[in-house]
Amino acid sequence: MANPQEAGLAKVDVQTPVAVEAPKSRAKTPRVKKAKPEPVKRTPKAVSKAVESEPVVAPGKRRTYSGKERAEKIAQIRKLIAGGSSVRSAVAEVKISEQTYYHWVKAAPPGEESDDLKDLVALEAENKELKKRLAEHLRKENAELKRKLGI
Template identity: 35%
Template sequence: MADESNAGPVAATTAATDAEVKVPTAKKRRSPRPQKAASEPAQSKTPAAKRRAYTEQEKSEKLKLIETQVIEGNTLKDAIKSAGISEQAYYHWKDAAKAVEQKDTKGAKPHPAGDELADLVQLEEENQRLRKLLAEKLRAENAELRKRLGLD
């Protein structure tokens, strides 16, 4: 029974220590990270990632090289990689070349109004001929289907 009588004061002291532990304390602060030396340049993942200005002639040569490699059976990504440029640069150059080409073709040869009218008439005649041919084929197919189904 002596143990039971000692339990009371011990419980009281543990409750007091729990109250002391729960008192909020100031948060620890981290020390700032050490800064990298300014003399160290940021290194890129690949040595080919350096930015370089290409002339228009170099751009067109690289685009032609990539196009020939793709025609030969290489994948586009492999061809771009072998040319030593990024995919983003390839698509920018390609779009720029396409815009220049379209600009050149628009101003190169304007059609006289008579030629456009003649072309339009010719296209309309061809359109009518093709429509008649299609109608004949559809009628023949329809007749054949009716015959197979026994509707005629």
């Protein structure tokens, strides 16, 4: 009889390993390059027109404004707001962002905002001068009274 341990084991066919093929990669198609637009040649007239109108800013570049331009734009926005428009619509009309407007207002020197501050400074100087004159007058009056009383 056969060995009982061998009887429990089934006969297993040993097969030779089959070569597994890797999936084929997609064939690469060449990319189509887009044609670059030709640069626009400007004549002297076109350049002078560009300077007179809004400045030409390349895409992705930020527009920088001088201090005078900033002050003008802030004044325009304040005028629009005083006329009853919202900050958002006023800033959109002047073509800057709200955030830029608030940064400019925060960075603006206080003397530039209005004449109220100048008036306040002038009043403070006048009050200081009047206080000096009043103190002088009271000292003279006090000295005269002491002299009359003999003190």
